[in-house]
Amino acid sequence: MKNILVLYYSQTGQIKEIIYSILKPFDKTEFNIDFIEIKPETEYPFPWPADKFFDVFPESKEGISCKLRPIEIKEPDKYDLIILGLQVWYLEPSIPVASFLKSNYAKVLENKPVITVFGVRNMWINAHQEMKRLINNVKGRLIGNIVFADRHNNLISVLTIIRWLFKGKKEASKFLPDAGVSDNEIKSASKFGIEIQKALQNNRLSDLQGRLENLGAVKVDYHIMKTEFAGSRMFGIWSSIILKRSSGNIKKRKRLLRLFKYYLYFVIYVISPISSAVFRLIRLLFPKKTKNQIIKQISIIS
Template sequence: MTGRAPLVRVYWYSQTGQLKETVDAFVGPLADAGWRVDRRQVVPKEDYPFPWSARRFVSVLTEAADRSTVSDVSIEHGGAVEDDRAPDLVVYAFQVWYLAPSVPMRSVLVRFADEFAGVPVIGLTACRNMWYSAAVAVRRQVNQVGGRYLGTVAAIDDAPPAATFVTTLRWLLTGRREPFSVFPRAGVGPEQLARVRAAGEAVAEATADAGGALADRVPGALRRSDAAVVDQTIAAADLLAGRFFGVWARLAKAARPGVPRRLVLVAFLCWLFGSVLFGLPVVALVRKLAGRRFDRALRRALAPVLAAEAKS
């Protein structure tokens, strides 16, 4: 590394503020270590208000799950640092919508593709528990525009999946995330943010050494800090369901506006609830029957987006 302070550029879009908290946890240690942090907020021209209305939440499937869909976005500089030189590292912070990168964030890689060409990129996400299909899509798109994808940092809601299905929907549709009845608080908790912070510290420590290319040292730092912990069963269900979400999106787009499209979306909701109830148990059973072959196939599928080995 040269004598100048290294520069990390962060591209982010967050409706709820949760992803911004996760970004802060990761880049905080870099700033403490002397990095310059250039934050660039992605602003979609089409508003995606939060909380979602039920109708908008369902209808956005046709945009989100069809990964060819992009929208008009602009970039606003945020924070004290605005540095237009080529960054040493880019953090691409993305929400997950219907198992795909959010429409505003994937639009950045189309509208501002030149800003990612030739630079190392870390994908960072904060979501319920299914980030795998979205990370695969992000990695593919980053590489298509000439970037180098180094790995993923993922923070999840680590409450039981059945509970998070309820609490996350409640949060998205009402804006309320506090605990209620037998259900925990929705969203990423302090332990997950601490793990993300540890990943930032590991990257800061690894890149403080002047030997070798900075980008070559980042994957090892992510690996040592468990930056993206993999749940094998949930990951397999995610990768499988991601394909079906795309099918549903195309069906909804092909249907005529009005009653025909609403019927497709109602059918999708029925399929979605059925998948939540029965999908994970079926995948867990298949994994048990297939044994190591299942895990090897999953590791191969996820290897491009991970800097760490998948954990059982």
């Protein structure tokens, strides 16, 4: 019997649904699968009041941990594979997942093969780099990464995710599609499970990622990746200014966060369409160079 541990955090349950779908083909007589939910001591609200949504920005970006509810892992040594389900908050691993990886509980990853499964809107590459660093810090071995994203146009998915996160409405409305990862993509996730099961049965985990990628585990649009990198640099400046200037002063923090919110909407709807067009052109002009940049960023090697 082989043992798999699934660790995940999810507000809407999306990532849990995705991982269930991945694991559906697993032969239950051959594999024991344990699920553990990572839970913050004080839950983040869902749907999000707008103020609270922006209020988690500086701590998300700076990787400042929250307290977690106690986690009991009965026999940490028994696991043959750990699957870590997460989402991205402000281009970084969400606070609960990053907090888990910085806590003593993360010792369970030591010397264990780890597969990360992202359920995001469309910007996850910066968080992937941070996940590699955090997993490496606890001596885990990242052997796979599968990314589930909203495949709609960037500006559309901003509108639908706002509707979902602020109002709890995932379903399509009159003018806008469903938010989040599509049902079809979630259903088809079992193709990855078949490959992971085979790799465990044949002890061939070290070269699994190539096979997962052949099945479409990681899809990257160059213009989204470059937009994300520009955003990440600016987020770093904003978060350090907000934390330094407002330390302890709630009114000041609120004022700065309001400015950040206006900045964010301006960048998304005014700057990013222009920069995206430029990045698309660069992609067309330099296919080889841009492809190599993507390959470097999606690598699971630290």
